Amino acid sequence: MDIKLLHDLSIQQLKAEFWRGIDGFFLGTYWFLRMKNVHSFVRDVTVKGGLKKAFGIPDGVLYEHGSDRTIKSEAKDKFRMFIRPPLDALREAVCFNPDVIQVMDLPLDDGDDEKRVCEKLAINRDIVEDYHGWLVKNGFRSSSCYRDGLPKFSKFMLLGVCHGDYVDAYAEEAKFMMKKCEVLGVPVAGLLTHIKGLSKKQRYDYMFQVLSKVLDVVGDSRVLQLMGFGLSDIMEIPRLVKLVQKYDATVWMDTSTLVRNSVHARKVLSFNVKNPNVVEYVNVAKVEGAEGFSPLDIFRENNRVLKGLLTQTQLLSG
């Protein structure tokens, strides 16, 4: 089993060398699409041979390129789905020369009826096929495949997002995605925040049900990425580690909560003095020895502590 932390970093944070000492990072397109000279930025990065080379990031740090965010809308308007065609986004992603490219996807809304859900899932599947086809056509992937469907040669890995409206739907999507994608994403953020009328424990229970079903299908053959699993509740780590150990799976976790707490809220992960069994984010002013920490110091400290917690939990559970 293997658990890696992928941090959601912006261009400014990459310039400030937040990438030192981390497993990997995730760069969403929203960080640069709003810049004034997007085209010249994309061109510069391309000519330099990719984002890693442009920023001097070592090869060992995993770079995952995110896809465009779709526009959320209640209107049943077909044009409100993508701000630009998926293949254009893919072409741009290739210019950044990442390790993993996230396939553009349509998220499900609470108001979607069954027909709408089916349509969206069908579109997601088609986009995966289109991405694969484009990469093969342009010589980035080979057309010859292993028995499990993965191409024998590929310059880029693909991250396919598995959406669903009930537990088995996620597993079905994973079954399809695993034929073309090396990394499978489960959008757990929505499961933990958007379900109304459920307690926090019930939400986590549901999320673990979904993960178990997906892991039943995927097993230890693909990497599973928990998208938006910011670990806002650190106390859920042991449960997650146990599940991962059960399947001997490889899991990557998005740590948006960690970045948000480090850079904006300036909170460090620390033990509660009154209750030593609880680990939580506490403002630097309240933590002894952390008063003068810069956002970068806080980020590195939090990353170190979280990785330490994960390792310790693995050792204790094993």
Place this chain on the structure above:
Amino acid sequence: MGEEIVEPREILRRTRIEVAPYLREIAEHSRAIIPRMEVSKRWIDYYEAVGKVRRLTASERRRLEEHRKAYDVLAARREVYSAAARYGRTRKPTDLIALRQAQSRYYEAKAETLPPEKKKEMREKMVPPKEMYDRLAEIRGEIEEKCKRFLGVKFRRPPYHLMPIERKVYEEKILGAQLRDLYAEAYDISQKGKEMSELIEHYKEMKKLGAEI
């Protein structure tokens, strides 16, 4: 004691003797990687040793660079084969990731063998057209402005709070239509995407043909 200075002619002779058995091996096995790596390594050592005695000529520097690039490509290819074999045995995702990263390094090493102008040209060819970004930025600005106005009208925020109800309904309708057109334009900019109806049709056809979707 200082290092013994060897004449370039002597270094060349020694290198040729060292390279000869590997060349015989390559003649027998044309796809062998390790002897090719050894040959490149010996020539790199030769040029570096000669460089200590005298200044390298332009053609020697070019050949040294070529040998270095060839060595990198061969090392990357060897890494790909070993990673592929490991993944074939274990089928673990960590080995799959290692394989993909090795393949990526191989691709990069191969790209480095291209002349710089061609490499730059190839990379620039991939950059999406500037017009697309410019038009998208314009549309985004327009959408933001219209959305702000739409919300102002809908929730009767100042300066739209005194607007009569008929005017409010009319404004909402007009702004909604304009927004829809803008989104449609943003979508259609490069005419490469598929519309939802097309995608659904494609999905149905695939299903009819018995594809596992």
